[in-house]
Structures are given as C-alpha cells and as structure tokens.
Amino acid sequence: xxxxxxxxxxxxxxxxxxxxxxxxxxxxxxxxxxxxxxxxxxxxxxxxxxxxxxxxxxxxxxxxxxxxxxxxxxxxxxxxxxxxxxxxxxxxxxxxxxxxxxxxxxxxxxxxxxxxxxxxxxxxxxxxxxxxxxxxxxxxxxxxxxxxxxxxxxxxxxxxxxxxxxxxxxxxxxxxxxxxxxxxxxxxxxxxxxxxxxxxxxxxxxxxxxxxxxxxxxxxxxxxxxxxxxxxxxxxxxxxxxxxxxxxxxxxxxxxxxxxxxxxxxxxxxxxxxxxxxxxxxxxxxxxxxxxxxxxxxxxxxxxxxxxxxxxxxxxxxxxxxxxxxxxxxxxxxxxxxxxxxxxxxxxxxxxxxxxxxxxxxxxxxxxxxxxxx
Numbered sequence: 001x002x003x004x005x006x007x008x009x010x011x012x013x014x015x016x017x018x019x020x021x022x023x024x025x026x027x028x029x030x031x032x033x034x035x036x037x038x039x040x041x042x043x044x045x046x047x048x049x050x051x052x053x054x055x056x057x058x059x060x061x062x063x064x065x066x067x068x069x070x071x072x073x074x075x076x077x078x079x080x081x082x083x084x085x086x087x088x089x090x091x092x093x094x095x096x097x098x099x100x101x102x103x104x105x106x107x108x109x110x111x112x113x114x115x116x117x118x119x120x121x122x123x124x125x126x127x128x129x130x131x132x133x134x135x136x137x138x139x140x141x142x143x144x145x146x147x148x149x150x151x152x153x154x155x156x157x158x159x160x161x162x163x164x165x166x167x168x169x170x171x172x173x174x175x176x177x178x179x180x181x182x183x184x185x186x187x188x189x190x191x192x193x194x195x196x197x198x199x200x201x202x203x204x205x206x207x208x209x210x211x212x213x214x215x216x217x218x219x220x221x222x223x224x225x226x227x228x229x230x231x232x233x234x235x236x237x238x239x240x241x242x243x244x245x246x247x248x249x250x251x252x253x254x255x256x257x258x259x260x261x262x263x264x265x266x267x268x269x270x271x272x273x274x275x276x277x278x279x280x281x282x283x284x285x286x287x288x289x290x291x292x293x294x295x296x297x298x299x300x301x302x303x304x305x306x307x308x309x310x311x312x313x314x315x316x317x318x319x320x321x322x323x324x325x326x327x328x329x330x331x332x333x334x335x336x337x338x339x340x341x342x343x344x345x346x347x348x349x350x351x352x353x354x355x356x357x358x359x360x361x362x363x364x365x366x367x368x369x370x371x372x373x374x
Contacts (some may be wrong), residue, residue, distance in 0.1 A: 001028045007049055016055070017124070023049025023062070027131035029069065031146040037099060040072045055126045057119025061090065072098035076107065084118035087111065089135065109150070117160065129160040129215075137204070148202045154231075156211025163217050167252060202238040207231075212251055218258070223265065228254035234278060245282035250275045256291045266358060268293050268314045287324065289317040297363040299338060309335045313357045341365070 007021035014020060029042035049062040051121040061082040068075045074095040080088035093107035117131035135148025210231035234247030254270040268291035277286040292314030299309045312331050319325035328351040332338040342350055356364040 002026055002044070004047065007046070018053060018055060019058075020052045020054070021049065022052055023047060025049075027066070035100065038072060039098070040069050042069050043067070044069065054122065055124050057117045057120075057122075057125060057128050059084070063088075072096065079109070083111075083115045085113070085115040089114055089116050092310050093140075103143045104141065105143065105146070107138070108139045109135060109139070111135040113155065121161070125163070127160060127162050130158060131160045132157045145197050146200050148200065148204070151205045151207070154206070154212050156231075158209075158212040158214070160213070161215040161217065163220070200238060201240075202236065204236045206234040206236055206247075208234070208249065210250075224258050224360040226254065226256050226258075226270075228270065230254070232275075236246035236282075244280055245278040245280050245285075246280065248277045251289070266293055284320050284322045286320055287317045290329070291315055291317070292329070293358070295357070295361065297357065299335075299362060299363050309338050309363065311357060313354050327351060328358070330354035330357055338363075 002025050004024040004026065006362065007023050007025055011017070011020040025044060026047055027042060027044035029040055029044070031038060031040050033039045043066045045064055045066040046062050047064065051060045051062065052058065055345040062084070063080040065079060068077075074097070076091050076093055076095070079091045081091070081331070082088050089109060090113040091107060093105065095103065095105045095107075097103045112134050114133050114135060115130065116133050117127055117129065119128045120123065121128045123215050124319065132155040134153035134155065135150070137148055138150075139146055139148040140200055141147045149369045162206075180190035210233040211229065212231055213227075213229050216226045216228070218226070228251050230249060230251040230253075232247055232249040234245060234249065251270050251274040254274055256268045256270055257265065258268070259265040265371050274289040274291075277288070279286060292312040294310065294312055296308050296310050298306050309332050312329075312333060314329060316327045317324055318327070327347070330342060330350055330353050332342060342353070345353070353365055356362065
C-alpha cells in the first residue's frame with residue numbers, strides 16, 4: 001500500500017536534472033509469484049504530480065486518473081500529461097512486465113497545440129521561451145529494442161531561444177588550448193570510445209511552420225546570435241548507426257550578430273530564401289546563407305567631389321558547417337556608377353573592398369579613397 005509515496009525519490013537516479021518528478025503516488029498492489037515470472041494486480045494513481053525538465057523548460061502535470069495493473073500489465077487508458085496551456089498529451093496502450101527480463105510496450109501518443117516549453121531563462125537553461133507543437137507517435141516493442149514512428153509539427157506561434165555552445169560557430173571556446181598542460185611522462189594517448197546508440201529506433205517526420213521564430217545564441221553573453229524566422233520539412237532517424245537528419249530549413253527573414261576575426265561585432269540581415277540543408281549528419285549541414293549590413297559611406301568621384309552612397313555589405317556562406325566557404329560581398333544597389341565599378345572587379349577585389357568596409361566603415365577603392373586614418 002502506498003500513501004503519499006514521494007515520486008522525487010526517482011530523481012536521484014537521473015543525471016543532470018534532464019527530467020525529474022514531483023508529487024506523490026497512491027494506491028495498492030498485490031504481488032505474487034517468483035521474481036522471474038510474477039503476477040501483479042492493483043491500481044495506482046498520482047497526486048499533484050509533474051514531469052519536469054529544468055534545462056529544457058518543461059513542466060507537465062500528470063492526470064489524477066487511476067492506472068490499472070492486471071496480470072502484470074500496466075493498462076494506460078487515455079492518460080493525460082497536461083502542458084502549460086492545459087492541452088493534454090494523451091497516452092494510450094500497455095506495458096507488459098510479467099517477465100522482468102523481457103518487458104514489452106505498445107503506446108500511442110497524441111497532442112495538439114501543446115505548449116511544450118514555456119520558461120524564462122534560468123542558470124541551467126538550454127532552451128527558453130514558448131514552443132507549441134502537434135505530436136503523434138506510436139512506440140512499441142521490448143524495452144531493449146523500442147521502435148518509435150510518428151510526426152512532430154512545430155507550430156508558427158513558437159518563439160524559442162536555444163543556447164548553442166558545441167558547434168564551430170560558438171564564441172566561448174576560442175581560447176581552448178591556448179595553454180595546454182601535457183604530461184610528457186605519459187606516452188599513451190587517451191582514446192575515447194563512444195558507446196553505440198542502442199535500444200531505440202526512431203523515425204520521425206518533423207515539420208516546422210514558416211512562422212516559427214527561433215533565436216540561437218552562440219555564446220553565454222548572448223552578444224553573438226542568429227535570429228531567424230523560417231521553416232521546412234525534415235526527417236529524423238535515430239538508430240544504432242547514430243542520428244540521421246534529412247530535409248531543408250528555409251529562412252524567410254532574420255538577422256545574424258557575429259564578431260568575425262578582425263571585424264568588429266556586426267548585425268547582418270539574412271536574405272530571404274537562404275537555407276540550411278541536412279543530408280545526413282545533423283552537425284554538418286550544407287549552408288546557403290547570404291547576410292548583409294546596410295550602411296552608408298562617403299565616395300570621392302574623379303572630380304574630387306564627395307557624395308554619400310548606400311552599400312549592402314556582408315558575407316555569403318556556402319559549403320558545409322565543418323568546412324564553410326566564406327565570401328565577403330558588397331554592392332551599391334542605389335548607385336549605378338559605383339555598382340558598375342564593383343561588378344567590373346574580380347571576386348577577390350570585391351572581397352577586399354567588402355572587408356575594408358566592414359572593418360573601417362569606408363569605401364577604399366584604389367585612388368578614390370582619399371585621405372583617411374585608422
């Protein structure tokens with residue numbers, strides 16, 4: 001018999017507070033038979049119980065409806081996990097643990113307009129803001145070989161911020177190995193053998209609505225970031241060979257604030273139609289992104305007169321994330337004379353002019369630069 005049994009006892013076995021439990025369990029069970037082939041009957045329900053994830057800003061209230069256990073089968077009949085907007089994630093199915101060494105499950109999950117994330121930024125936060133999703137999936141098989149198939153829709157009302165600190169774009173790891181301590185008495189190199197993912201086979205279609213707003217911070221200070229509105233259709237597979245992601249994420253609008261070497265912190269506007277295309281490895285997608293800054297600079301003509309010209313100056317990112325192709329670009333869309341002058345240059349010459357514009361704010365083209373100090 002359980003009377004206000006604290007669910008938080010399970011939290012000590014879960015690393016990094018990825019998920020946790022709050023509340024209490026009530027009910028009674030009859031347990032008979034051997035440990036290898038037991039027979040359990042009874043009824044359990046929870047009181048003021050929540051499923052919580054501190055890093056990801058998730059807190060879902062559990063239904064108070066009783067869960068029946070018959071012949072060592074946990075019968076789940078439309079059990080609800082309620083999100084911040086009281087929309088439920090419904091669970092239906094059963095878990096058969098009559099043979100503890102071969103536990104099987106068959107669960108169906110469904111949710112609509114679920115406010116999955118609704119959190120302010122905390123010291124341990126990885127994601128915060130609001131994330132609205134539709135979700136439909138089925139998970140079945142033995143626990144050691146679970147298969148999950150389904151669909152996840154990220155809705156256009158989503159406004160989410162994510163902290164990314166483990167990619168080539170991140171700013172907070174630039175001084176890594178500036179000073180590296182080495183024990184020269186140790187001639188062996190430590191080889192890290194990562195475990196092969198096992199126990200779970202996932203095949204999910206993911207649709208991100210084009211109105212979804214995502215901010216990706218590239219450092220803890222949030223001075224370097226990518227702020228995007230976009231969407232696309234993706235397919236994610238997780239199996240013994242790792243994670244496989246395919247599909248295209250198209251950017252409708254946004255801005256990128258990023259400090260490049262030599263170039264001070266700039267805010268670039270992302271061109272509509274830029275995209276990120278996933279072809280397998282989720283950490284190494286193909287990039288096709290154009291981001292420019294609109295600025296004005298003084299230009300001297302052949303007579304020595306000066307005038308103000310508007311420039312679009314920025315970067316064009318191609319190839320893959322791990323081997324980026326970075327090209328500096330510049331144009332003067334409102335001035336035909338300067339634009340023709342730039343068009344007549346080689347790609348390398350235009351790149352030099354663009355870098356000079358980004359670093360000094362001046363148009364430095366040969367003899368037209370005049371006197372300047374920097």
